[in-house]
Amino acid sequence: MNRRTALKATLLTALSTIMAQAYDKKLIVNTAEIKMKDPANPTKGELKHTPEIKLGDKDAKGYTLVEVNIGQQGIIHPSTDKHWIYEIELFADGHKVSSVSLEPETSRGYLAARVNLEQVKELTANSKCNLHGMYTAMLKLS
């Protein structure tokens, strides 16, 4: 086997491994944008799906740790084979700065990124549940 053939075989093996781990897209049955009915009195279901955006330390290069947990007030969204958060997106003033694709059971709703917040006025995060749709949260920065 020459080097080119060996490389091809390695790439195909890696690709088939990646494909084998990807979830079945048919499990995503709800992509609707969901708004809280009464933001002053969120339900447990709303708290479970709404992103919680937290800021951490700023590193030596000026990038702040931004963590997004799904959901809020200690009510964490489950991650089972039929019900999980499959994607989280993070936006700074409307521009996507990070996203994560999550696998059922093996990973739960969490994203962490280092973001330069120097000129940023607000952070927005979307949480996408395969059964219950997309929930959004915003954090205003002073």
Ligand SMILES: [Fe+2]
């Ligand atoms: Fe859900």
